[in-house]
Every structure is written in C-alpha cells, then in structure tokens.
Amino acid sequence: MGRLRRSMLYVPGNNPGMIRDAHIYGSDAIMFDLEDSVSLKEKDAARLLVYEALKTFDYGRTEVLVRVNGLNTPYGRDDFEAIVRAKPDAIRLPKTETPEDVVEADELITQIERQAGMEQGTIQLMAAIESALGVITAYKIATASSRLIGIAIGAEDFVTDLKTTRSKEGIELLTARSQILFAARAAGIDALDTVFSDVNDEEGFIREVKLIKQLGFDGKSLINPRQINILHQIYTPTEDEIKKSIQVIEAAKEAEERGSGVISLNGKMIDKPIVERAYRVLELAKAVDRVSVEEMWQ
Numbered sequence: 001m002g003r004l005r006r007s008m009l010y011v012p013g014n015n016p017g018m019i020r021d022a023h024i025y026g027s028d029a030i031m032f033d034l035e036d037s038v039s040l041k042e043k044d045a046a047r048l049l050v051y052e053a054l055k056t057f058d059y060g061r062t063e064v065l066v067r068v069n070g071l072n073t074p075y076g077r078d079d080f081e082a083i084v085r086a087k088p089d090a091i092r093l094p095k096t097e098t099p100e101d102v103v104e105a106d107e108l109i110t111q112i113e114r115q116a117g118m119e120q121g122t123i124q125l126m127a128a129i130e131s132a133l134g135v136i137t138a139y140k141i142a143t144a145s146s147r148l149i150g151i152a153i154g155a156e157d158f159v160t161d162l163k164t165t166r167s168k169e170g171i172e173l174l175t176a177r178s179q180i181l182f183a184a185r186a187a188g189i190d191a192l193d194t195v196f197s198d199v200n201d202e203e204g205f206i207r208e209v210k211l212i213k214q215l216g217f218d219g220k221s222l223i224n225p226r227q228i229n230i231l232h233q234i235y236t237p238t239e240d241e242i243k244k245s246i247q248v249i250e251a252a253k254e255a256e257e258r259g260s261g262v263i264s265l266n267g268k269m270i271d272k273p274i275v276e277r278a279y280r281v282l283e284l285a286k287a288v289d290r291v292s293v294e295e296m297w298q
C-alpha cells in the first residue's frame, strides 16, 4: 500500500503559530498554503515564513506539502524558487487546467533542483483541478509528469467557475468528482477530495466524508484540526469489516488448496475482486492500526 493520504490539513502560510504546531493534530499530511488563504500584501512574508519553517521544524512522519501560487501569477515563480529549495515532500499546483501547466511546473522544479544540487525528482507534485476545463482534461493532467502523486478537486473555485454554489448534497460536484477519480485511477495516482468549509457543521462533514469514501477517494483536504479524527474514523475499517475480510481471504485460500474455483461464504459468492478488496481492507487497517489487525488475524 502506498502512503496514507486520508487527511491533508491546510495551514495558512501567514500564520506562524499554526505553521509551528500543524503536525501535532495527527493528520496524514499538512499543506502550507501560499495561495488563496494569503492576501496579496502578505505573499512575500508568507513565502519566507514557510521557507524558514520547512528549514527549521521537524514535522516527523507527517507528509508536508506547500500549495504555491500559479505560474501565471506574479508570485508563482518566486514561490517555486524558494519552496523547492526548502524541500517539502510535494508542491501542490492550484487551478491546474492543462497538462502544459504541469509540464511547466515539472521543468521549473527540475531546473531548480539542478541549480541547488538536489537529486532530480526529490520534489513531488499534486495538481488541483478547480475549473470545468481542468475537469475535462483531468486524465491528461494526471499523466503529465512522473512527479505526480495525486490530483485533487478544489470545489470552491470549481463551483464558482460553473456559476453555481455548493449544496449540502454535493450534486453539482458529482460529475467532476467522478471524472477526477477515474483520471487518477487510470493514471495510477491518488485522488483527493476538496475542503468542507463549515467547520461547525459536523453532521454535514460526516455525510460528505462518507460520500467521498464510497466514491473511492483516498482522502480529503481539511481546513481545521477538529475535522481530522472524524475523517480518520470513517476511513478506518471497522472490526466487523476486518473480520469479514479475514474470513474471505481464509475461504479463498482454502478453496485454492482444494483446487476449487468458485467459493461461497455464508451464501455469498466470493471471487477474485472480492478477495482483492478484502486484502485492501486489511492493508488499510494495518496501516492505521497494526496491532489490532495482527491480533485478529491469529
């Protein structure tokens, strides 16, 4: 199983306190933001702050990303120049619309890595898709660079581009979410969902996390530490799911030993994709809570 990316906490790049403590809340990833949470007046100060933080603090095993400003803005190039040298795990490109946006970023990173004497490919990329054009070109974006670890939907900008608003049910996002998910899966990279902007609406947040998990997303961007545990709980296999997965795998192994093809477990047919899904449940359970799964497996 690849790296866990259930939760990615956005941290405004102009807030020293939040930047220092961002990893203590236990999200799988933190994402320092130089883009839309930072006002134009504070762009240079935020870039310097994030650069210094990356050079100074140890964020342990938490994956660290930085969302830069686009290369079509006056801040993008300076962001890349500073941030690549500070060596986060990955840079998130905002508002990606074409594969050329990714290639341009990839080539600039390659150039900076070379100038800084860094190993080529050190810095990974994540592309956020936040417009109708981006959704239409999602697969080309997802396959535009070997640095890409995932693509993400940015819903606030996306609904603005569509000339609509976000509803609680998310009907306006369904096609875009699906298309981004298909593109990511076809490209073999992660698919990340967007932020849920009302931190006080716990019920709405839970509904949305269940929806995106069911669609198949690997995880979601978050804006507040209060959202992390709720999301992790939903993304953690239950004891019942783990037990059933173990039963499926054991039944499949027994059937293989007997040389029998089709298996039935409690009246339900078990075939190859079901066994594959059972393994995936156990891998996820192991990744989030190794001890209890190993105990159950015995």
Ligand SMILES: CC(C)(COP(=O)(O)OP(=O)(O)OC[C@H]1O[C@@H](n2cnc3c(N)ncnc32)[C@H](O)[C@@H]1OP(=O)(O)O)[C@@H](O)C(=O)NCCC(=O)NCCSC(=O)C[C@@](O)(CC(=O)O)C(=O)O
Residues within 6 Å of the ligand: 009, 010, 011, 012, 017, 018, 019, 021, 022, 033, 036, 037, 128, 130, 153, 154, 155, 156, 157, 158, 193, 194, 195, 199, 221, 223, 224, 225, 226
């Ligand atoms: C929402 C709120 C103001 C609420 O503040 P509140 O103060 O009421 O929160 P409280 O819960 O009271 O905080 C309790 C304790 O946690 C600390 N704490 C809070 N938040 C923390 C955090 N994020 N990181 C670390 N620490 C944190 C806080 O400092 C306090 O620490 P302490 O004082 O020590 O107890 C705050 O969370 C916040 O600013 N969020 C980040 C917003 C942001 O980044 N937006 C940009 C990204 S979206 C976008 O751009 C759209 C998008 O592009 C997205 C896409 O691409 O998907 C698209 O198009 O859709």
Ligand SMILES: [Mg+2]
Residues within 6 Å of the ligand: 036, 094, 130, 154, 156, 157
């Ligand atoms: Mg956005």
